[in-house]
Amino acid sequence: xxxxFLALLFFVPFLALLAWAMWLYVQQATGQEVKVVVTGYDPRxxxxxxxxxxxxxxxxxxxxxxxDGKCPEKxxxxxxxxxxxxxxxIPERNAQELNRMxxxxxxxxxxxxxxxxxxxxxxPLAKQLLINGKxxxxxxxxx
Amino acid sequence: MKIANKLQNWVEQGLISQSQAEQxxxxxxSNHSNMVxxxxxxxxxxxxxLGIILIISANWDDIPASVKLFGDFALWAGVIYAAVxxxxxxxxxxxxxxxxxSFLLVGATIGLIGQIFNLSxxxxxxxxxxxxxxxxxxxxxxxxxxxxxxxxxxxxxxxxNFIERVLNYINQHLDGLIMAIAVLSLLSYAGKxxxxxxxxxxxxxKAFQCFSMFTAYVLVFSTCFWYNAGIISLMAYIVAFLFFxxxxxxxxxxxxxxxxxxxxxxxxxxxxxxxxxxxxxxxLSGFGFVLAGLAVLALIYSLRKTSKYIKTMEVFHG
Numbered sequence: 001x002x003x004x005f006l007a008l009l010f011f012v013p014f015l016a017l018l019a020w021a022m023w024l025y026v027q028q029a030t031g032q033e034v035k036v037v038v039t040g041y042d043p044r045x046x047x048x049x050x051x052x053x054x055x056x057x058x059x060x061x062x063x064x065x066x067x068d069g070k071c072p073e074k075x076x077x078x079x080x081x082x083x084x085x086x087x088x089x090i091p092e093r094n095a096q097e098l099n100r101m102x103x104x105x106x107x108x109x110x111x112x113x114x115x116x117x118x119x120x121x122x123x124p125l126a127k128q129l130l131i132n133g134k135x136x137x138x139x140x141x142x143x
Numbered sequence: 144m145k146i147a148n149k150l151q152n153w154v155e156q157g158l159i160s161q162s163q164a165e166q167x168x169x170x171x172x173s174n175h176s177n178m179v180x181x182x183x184x185x186x187x188x189x190x191x192x193l194g195i196i197l198i199i200s201a202n203w204d205d206i207p208a209s210v211k212l213f214g215d216f217a218l219w220a221g222v223i224y225a226a227v228x229x230x231x232x233x234x235x236x237x238x239x240x241x242x243x244x245s246f247l248l249v250g251a252t253i254g255l256i257g258q259i260f261n262l263s264x265x266x267x268x269x270x271x272x273x274x275x276x277x278x279x280x281x282x283x284x285x286x287x288x289x290x291x292x293x294x295x296x297x298x299x300x301x302x303x304n305f306i307e308r309v310l311n312y313i314n315q316h317l318d319g320l321i322m323a324i325a326v327l328s329l330l331s332y333a334g335k336x337x338x339x340x341x342x343x344x345x346x347x348x349k350a351f352q353c354f355s356m357f358t359a360y361v362l363v364f365s366t367c368f369w370y371n372a373g374i375i376s377l378m379a380y381i382v383a384f385l386f387f388x389x390x391x392x393x394x395x396x397x398x399x400x401x402x403x404x405x406x407x408x409x410x411x412x413x414x415x416x417x418x419x420x421x422x423x424x425x426x427l428s429g430f431g432f433v434l435a436g437l438a439v440l441a442l443i444y445s446l447r448k449t450s451k452y453i454k455t456m457e458v459f460h461g
Contacts, residue, residue, distance in 0.1 A: 002231075003227055003228070003231040006227045006230055006231055006283075007223075007227045009279045010223045010226060010227055010245065010279055010280065011223060012279065013249055013276035013277065013279065013280075014216070014219060014220065014223060016276060017216075017249070017252050017253065017256065017276065018216060020256065021212060021256050024256065024260045024262075025260075028260060051261075077263050085263065086261075086263055087261055087262070087263050088261050089258050089259075089261055091203075091204035092204075093204065123262075123263075125260050125261065125262075126260075126261035
């Protein structure tokens with residue numbers, strides 16, 4: 001078997017994923033930043049592994065951030081049986097504490113928001129999780 | 144040692160001389176001791192590899208995303224480079240390991256990208272992307288188990304809702320069961336035919352054949368638990384026994400002793416599952432199973448005396 005042909009074949013997936021990663025990086029770095037308010041979808045199990053899973057509370061989100069003042073609900077997150085489900089990666093060691101803060105958000109008036117990098121027509125990419133306007137790590141330290 | 148007994152038998156039958164037997168035994172012992180050292184090196188390598196993985200995992204959250212991505216792609220590039228060299232040089236054992244690792248790195252890289260960019264895709268999109276991008280590595284592998292696992296990964300990426308509806312239909316309708324077994328058997332046959340021409344290039348058709356037949360067996364065994372009572376469950380058992388019977392008949396026809404044995408064991412396990420699912424009592428199931436085994440022995444005895452097919456089996460069984 002010709003080595004060049006093999007190399008070409010074996011490097012195709014490598015180049016495809018590398019290109020995808022670079023495209024996502026560019027999308028995240030150059031998109032319009034929009035802030036959305038988030039809420040849980042399943043009160044029994046908000047955390048799944050290392051991801052925090054949430055839905056977007058469009059009623060509390062400022063739609064003036066988007067063109068025509070309309071929130072593009074269908075462009076955000078993956079459709080599941082229980083609605084549109086989004087994910088944000090959380091290190092395991094912080095997951096339980098964050099969960100507790102989220103469940104007590106109404107008692108403590110904490111607002112959870114996620115900053116997305118948004119390009120019309122492309123899947124928005126979550127960049128940052130905010131608690132009362134501050135990065136979640138800062139909020140955990142100052143709790 | 145088994146090999147020593149076999150060699151002694153062959154010497155007694157005059158197939159080989161005593162000196163040849165001694166040479167073969169010496170060679171086997173030498174191979175065995177080489178294998179022991181190889182295994183020890185392998186175990187040491189496994190410990191070191193696992194240790195590195197654990198150290199990285201412990202500090203995973205502190206590693207910047209760019210470093211994670213760079214490390215992953217650099218490792219993968221190295222593995223691909225080694226795989227290209229070994230596959231081209233036809234070094235089968237090393238190339239198989241490298242192909243499997245390359246395939247696993249496809250999945251790991253997709254997962255890593257999903258984690259870094261907080262992508263929301265579920266298992267189906269992940270499995271489909273992994274199976275399609277990993278296809279070049281599977282294609283060149285001669286490991287049937289690896290090809291089989293790829294089939295499982297690929298078919299789990301299909302729409303679960305559709306599969307659930309199909310299974311619900313089969314669960315309640317016997318014609319659904321018969322149709323599913325027929326379709327899977329046809330797919331297995333198609334895979335076998337494709338394998339005859341493609342085997343020297345890839346094992347994917349053979350793995351597809353095995354996967355289709357494996358799924359058929361899973362469906363057949365599920366009949367023990369799906370159909371609750373009455374005539375429909377009895378008909379389902381008859382369908383299952385017919386399936387096993389046809390498989391055993393085909394094994395005798397193609398003189399495939401291994402397939403015949405596997406299906407004979409499958410029938411015994413199936414009978415056992417019937418008793419377990421019906422009686423829900425281990426003691427009664429045990430009695431039932433012993434009685435069924437005695438019935439099978441009686442059937443075999445009568446068949447040996449009268450059936451030309453069992454006599455054919457004796458001829459090739461030697």
